[in-house]
Amino acid sequence: MDYLIQVIGSGIIQGLVYGLIAVSLVLIYKSSGVFNFAVGEFCTAGAVFFFILQSLGLPLWVVIPGFLLMAAVFGGLIEKLIIDRLIGRDPMAITLVTIGISSILVGLLLFFFGANPEIVELPLPDLTLEIGSALFISSQVWNGIIAALAMIALLLFYKFSTMGILMRATADSQVKSIVLGINARRILTITWGISAVVAALSGLAVANGSAVSYDMGIVGLAALPVVLLGGLESIPGAIIAGIIIGLVETTSNFYFGPWLGLTGFQAISPYILLLVVLLIRPEGLFGQELIERV
Amino acid sequence: MKKMVLVCSVFLLGLAVVFQSSPTVAEEKKPVKFLLTAPLSGILGSVPDIGYGLMDAAQYINDTGGIGGRKLEAIVEDGRYDVPTIVGLFNKYAADEPKDEFLFFCPFAGPALKALREKANQEEKIPVLGASMTNQIFNDRVSKDTPYYFTTGPGYNEQWAMVLKYIKKNHKKSTPPRVALHYYDNSTGREIHQSLRDYAKKYGIDLVMMEPFSPKAQTFAPGFLKFRQKKVEYILFWNWSFKVGARYFKEVKKYLPNVPTYGVHWTAANLFFHLAGDSYDGHYVVSGYPLETELDNTFIKNVTDMAKKKKRSIKTWGFYLQSWVMGQLAGEASRQVLREGKPLTRANIRDALENIDTTLTGMFGGNKLDYTTHKFSQARMLRADKGKKSLVPVTDWVDIYEYIK
CATH class of the missing domain: 3.40.50.2300 (Response regulator)
Structure with missing residues (x-):
């Protein structure tokens, strides 16, 4: 029983982090139809910002808002300098540009941050959780809490704040929102900024208790099955799919893989699930079915 | 006077022609090339210390007399820890460089070592100093199956x-x-x-x-x-x-x-x-390596002195030392070939590596390296x-x- 608790708990924590990365992708996709392949590098950049501020010896209450602000500016700048110039083009073309952005960011991170990993440790109270012989160490518990709080804050922001409502309106239809007097371009910049903040928090959760390095962006790949499973336009879908994928990974690693005698089964299990779901619901669990008039 | 000038000119001209056509002098100028495809980007990340290790070892070899007048030249390329990239780079150098200059290779990736098994051992027959100590290659059959492969550590x-x-x-x-x-x-x-x-x-x-x-x-x-x-x-x-x-x-x-x-x-x-x-x-x-902090070890003293001289900021000392050892092994095996009065060929270098007589400047606390197994014995x-x-x-x-x- 303790073993099951450990597997499920670890899966949920891992899934919350995956879910948060996926939310960052969904935010941009919803607003512009662009799939941001640079999300992994956004995560890395966020963790690097945190490391830089922390290594300056600043207190945590300065470091946290500071690195989130840096991430927001970073995301906004990417949008203003690159994406904004491509507005009106096919979203697929802009999606391809994000692959280029990803490569450039890897190079810049390597150039400025260097090749060696650096330790990232959130100095927070010890929340180590012991249930029977199952144990969840403090940094993991905090990673789960950070991811969950960020998701709740984002959902509340989207639902109740004026800016959130404007963002939803723009996401529904850019043309209609412009007609209604909404500055859609500004909203898009803000969306990229918020997406970068969400990715930065994910990056912090990934690096916390371990290390950040310029090539950490590979973590973005973990969000691909999540976002496709949950549906590209659904924030709750991303969250739920994140948890599902986290659970599938841990259970297949510790139950199904050994039962089937397949080492490495964990790596492919999310894609098997994804394949099955997409055969039944091509738009994902919570995605919108696209009805086209002919 | 005119005759004197003429005689001297003819003598000098003759001397120049003789020296230019002399294979010994021309050969001495050729560098001994060591290609290292280090992971400077890609899936394993970037580890520039690997490249610095070989470059600094080459300088150490050259500062201490070179290889019979020839310089050891470290060529560091980005292998990205990617088999196609590494194989491509190796093929390029194998095609472009003369066989009597391109004498050493290190892919710095176990999978590439496996991929190049036939090309390196049967076709090119080039000494390869590997970083991976995999048993899939470095086993009891290494000397027979992959005679040109050596690793830089115990299996x-x-x-x-x-x-x-x-x-x-x-x-x-x-x-x-x-x-x-x-x-x-x-x-x-x-x-x-x-x-x-x-x-x-x-x-x-x-x-x-x-x-x-x-x-x-x-x-x-x-x-x-x-x-x-x-x-x-x-x-x-x-x-x-x-x-x-x-x-x-x-x-x-x-x-x-x-x-x-x-x-x-x-x-x-x-x-x-x-x-x-x-x-x-x-x-x-x-x-199989001493620690960077063991300054009473002469090998470490040499290495850290060079790192200081070059103002290196080494973080991954293990990698730096490993590629340094590759450079040093290349230098010492080549010198051994020349000491034995043989020409510096890939085959002679391979034989010298297998029977190398060295302590690697005291790396193993003064013990000698037995390289007959193609692996470190210490x-x-x-x-x-x-x-x-x-x-x-x-x-x-x-x-x-x-x-x-």
Whole structure:
């Protein structure tokens, strides 16, 4: 029983982090139809910002808002300098540009941050959780809490704040929102900024208790099955799919893989699930079915 | 006077023609080229220290007389730890460079070593100094199957055997030691399974389980729970990623504080004190290399002096030392060929490597390197000491084959 608790708990924590990365992708996709392949590098950049501020010896209450602000500016700048110039083009073309952005960011991170990993440790109270012989160490518990709080804050922001409502309106239809007097371009910049903040928090959760390095962006790949499973336009879908994928990974690693005698089964299990779901619901669990008039 | 000038001119002209056509003088000017395809980007990250190690070793060789007047030239390319990239680079240099200049190669990736097995050993016949110590190549058949392949450390099988023997020797209880392997789940992670079983049986060790972990894992906890249930007394941690290692050492100390971890070459790095803090304390490793802090070791003195001279900021000393050793081996084997009065060819260098007579400037505490197996014969056990913030030796340098008998 303790073993099951450990597997499920670890899966949920891992899934919350995956879910948060996926939310960052969904935010941009919803607003512009662009799939941001640079999300992994956004995560890395966020963790690097945190490391830089922390290594300056600043207190945590300065470091946290500071690195989130840096991430927001970073995301906004990417949008203003690159994406904004491509507005009106096919979203697929802009999606391809994000692959280029990803490569450039890897190079810049390597150039400025260097090749060696650096330790990232959130100095927070010890929340180590012991249930029977199952144990969840403090940094993991905090990673789960950070991811969950960020998701709740984002959902509340989207639902109740004026800016959130404007963002939803723009996401529904850019043309209609412009007609209604909404500055859609500004909203898009803000969306990229918020997406970068969400990715930065994910990056912090990934690096916390371990290390950040310029090539950490590979973590973005973990969000691909999540976002496709949950549906590209659904924030709750991303969250739920994140948890599902986290659970599938841990259970297949510790139950199904050994039962089937397949080492490495964990790596492919999310894609098997994804394949099955997409055969039944091509738009994902919570995605919108696209009805086209002919 | 005119006649004198004419005679002198003819004499000088003749001299110039003779020297220009002399193969000895022309050959002396040719560099000895060593191609290293280091991971400077790609899936394993960027490790520039690997490139610096070879470049600095080449300078050391050149500063101390070169190779019979020829310079050792380090060519560092970005292999991206990617087999097609490395194979492409190797093919390019093999096609473009003369065979009497392009004399050494290191792919710095085990999979590329496997991919180039035939090309390097049968077609090109070029000495390859590898970084991977994989048993899939460096086994009893290496001299016959891949005669041009040499590695720069003891084989993984021998290192793990040394760990098991050390555990057995120092185990205090009357019951057999209960050991578990926790390994990075890929082909290299799996390759030691059979030999571990064999050595465990030989030494009377209870190899309780072999548990994989995913490199993407955010936690290793479920594996640790299994170890708790099985009452594991020692963990063999098989990993080569700094980030994974940092997380691992922190977690294992929380879950299994009284269970010591053991590793081989890739977890022997003081950098783990920086990344994992005191959690690295008490980790035991086998290493075929001295530590960068052992300045009484003449090899280390040479290396650190050069690093200082070049103003290097080395963080991954293990990698830097390893590629330095490649450069030094290349230099010393080439010199040995010339000492024996033979021409500097790939085949002669291979033979010299196999029978090399060197202490590598005192690298193994003065012991000689026996390279007949194409692997390092010398190794030590080290233990991470948080007081010194460094690994410290817990055994002398030993002949690993004698130790694991």
